[in-house]
Amino acid sequence: MAIPRAAKTQRRTRIQEEKEEIILEAALDVFSMHGFKGATIDQIAEVAGMSKPNLLYYFRTKEAMHRALIDRVLDTWLDPLREFDAEGNPEVEIKSYIRRKLEMSRDFPRESRLFANEILRGAPSIVEELDDLRKLVDEKAEVIRAWVKAGKIGRCDPYHLIFSIWATTQHYADFDVQVKAVLGPARSGDGRFEDAARFLEQLYMSGLQVRP
Amino acid sequence: MAIPRAAKTQRRTRIQEEKEEIILEAALDVFSMHGFKGATIDQIAEVAGMSKPNLLYYFRTKEAMHRALIDRVLDTWLDPLREFDAEGNPEVEIKSYIRRKLEMSRDFPRESRLFANEILRGAPSIVEELDDLRKLVDEKAEVIRAWVKAGKIGRCDPYHLIFSIWATTQHYADFDVQVKAVLGPARSGDGRFEDAARFLEQLYMSGLQVRP
DNA sequence: GGATAATTTGACCGGTTGGTAAACATTACA
DNA sequence: TGTAATGTTTACCAACCGGTCAAATTATCC
Numbered sequence: 001m002a003i004p005r006a007a008k009t010q011r012r013t014r015i016q017e018e019k020e021e022i023i024l025e026a027a028l029d030v031f032s033m034h035g036f037k038g039a040t041i042d043q044i045a046e047v048a049g050m051s052k053p054n055l056l057y058y059f060r061t062k063e064a065m066h067r068a069l070i071d072r073v074l075d076t077w078l079d080p081l082r083e084f085d086a087e088g089n090p091e092v093e094i095k096s097y098i099r100r101k102l103e104m105s106r107d108f109p110r111e112s113r114l115f116a117n118e119i120l121r122g123a124p125s126i127v128e129e130l131d132d133l134r135k136l137v138d139e140k141a142e143v144i145r146a147w148v149k150a151g152k153i154g155r156c157d158p159y160h161l162i163f164s165i166w167a168t169t170q171h172y173a174d175f176d177v178q179v180k181a182v183l184g185p186a187r188s189g190d191g192r193f194e195d196a197a198r199f200l201e202q203l204y205m206s207g208l209q210v211r212p
Numbered sequence: 213m214a215i216p217r218a219a220k221t222q223r224r225t226r227i228q229e230e231k232e233e234i235i236l237e238a239a240l241d242v243f244s245m246h247g248f249k250g251a252t253i254d255q256i257a258e259v260a261g262m263s264k265p266n267l268l269y270y271f272r273t274k275e276a277m278h279r280a281l282i283d284r285v286l287d288t289w290l291d292p293l294r295e296f297d298a299e300g301n302p303e304v305e306i307k308s309y310i311r312r313k314l315e316m317s318r319d320f321p322r323e324s325r326l327f328a329n330e331i332l333r334g335a336p337s338i339v340e341e342l343d344d345l346r347k348l349v350d351e352k353a354e355v356i357r358a359w360v361k362a363g364k365i366g367r368c369d370p371y372h373l374i375f376s377i378w379a380t381t382q383h384y385a386d387f388d389v390q391v392k393a394v395l396g397p398a399r400s401g402d403g404r405f406e407d408a409a410r411f412l413e414q415l416y417m418s419g420l421q422v423r424p
Numbered sequence: 425g426g427a428t429a430a431t432t433t434g435a436c437c438g439g440t441t442g443g444t445a446a447a448c449a450t451t452a453c454a
Numbered sequence: 455t456g457t458a459a460t461g462t463t464t465a466c467c468a469a470c471c472g473g474t475c476a477a478a479t480t481a482t483c484c
Binding site: 019051052054 | 460464
């Protein structure tokens with residue numbers, strides 16, 4: 001009798017870990033491109049190189065696959081913001097936050113698009129996580145506000161500062177097709193991330209300076 | 213014998229215009245939320261308050277509905293960028309561009325999400341339009357470059373400047389759910405657009421100043 | 425008012441999709 | 455090596471979905 005893995009708490013065999021890895025990798029491909037409803041289990045199965053019932057042996061429903069993917073990715077996705085350090089130099093902190101977020105857009109564009117799809121749909125499956133996000137942002141907004149009060153950076157709304165950094169950096173993952181189309185083939189190499197980093201650092205370093 | 217409207221070039225009856233309007237309005241609701249594949253004709257029909265075959269009487273396929281919607285919206289979507297005036301004052305031009313884009317996010321969030329969905333999916337249905345976009349952006353990038361050369365604004369990459377304005381302003385439409393979740397119910401009124409406008413204007417006005 | 429064209433709908437069809445049943449294959453372990 | 459648990463696949467189902475058809479209803483025009 002085959003018992004689906006969800007019935008047991010502990011990870012079992014080597015083969016389970018491997019196959020779940022392969023499946024989630026394939027699922028990330030398909031979900032990030034087509035969204036939850038647009039993705040089909042058959043598609044994911046084909047990318048994963050196994051049969052559809054085999055997928056459903058590891059994840060009992062399409063929903064469960066999507067869920068597992070989101071849970072796994074969400075955690076690492078907010079790491080850059082967590083590293084935001086109140087004790088650090090504001091300029092250095094903001095600059096490296098931008099860098100890190102841009103690197104994530106470059107190295108993990110599918111993860112970014114997975115979230116973008118989810119948020120576009122009204123975030124039906126991550127309502128609780130949004131609450132955690134709010135707490136984290138509140139915390140970091142307080143850090144920024146303290147910097148402003150200490151006169152280390154110019155006056156600004158910390159929430160909209162964070163939004164703007166999210167938007168500008170994730171843009172290069174979520175709207176990749178558009179960015180490439182506008183830049184043309186000649187400028188669509190990985191160099192665009194360096195150009196973006198340069199531009200954004202200048203914008204934020206000048207834009208957040210203490211004004212007379 | 214009923215002849216589908218696509219067979220005739222000229223708009224016919226008052227009732228046709230009205231019904232097509234209702235259908236596209238409903239389709240915008242559904243497509244912008246669920247994407248092309250995620251949307252169903254039945255859903256749109258329900259929102260539009262008519263039967264599915266009746267929808268298909270006005271638009272012969274789901275594809276045709278989506279197409280009509282995109283064509284209609286795309287044109288007005290780029291209007292703010294077209295108004296970008298080479299003769300104008302750079303600070304005023306950039307500031308009012310940001311304003312206009314923010315207003316569009318506030319007043320037409322579904323249109324923004326419709327495009328976001330399309331781009332996320334690799335823009336399968338707007339490849340030609342992307343070419344027009346590239347030309348328009350090239351043109352405006354030249355304007356910005358001229359401003360830089362004339363010493364009217366600080367040195368910056370004009371393309372990434374435009375990307376950053378798109379990203380920051382559309383963020384409030386596309387990631388609305390996230391923005392509201394982070395700001396909390398108290399700050400999620402329409403006032404957030406005013407706060408965003410203030411923040412972004414400050415950021416870009418300071419960030420683009422000519423540096424010593 | 426009646427003929428004709430335009431509009432609307434219920435019933436239906438073939439293909440797709442998420443998910444299941446059960447037989448078959450492989451692995452882990454005594 | 456035997457056997458029980460684990461893993462894999464073929465065949466299949468019911469629901470859904472895009473789209474068609476023909477009949478019914480309504481608007482238009484003389």
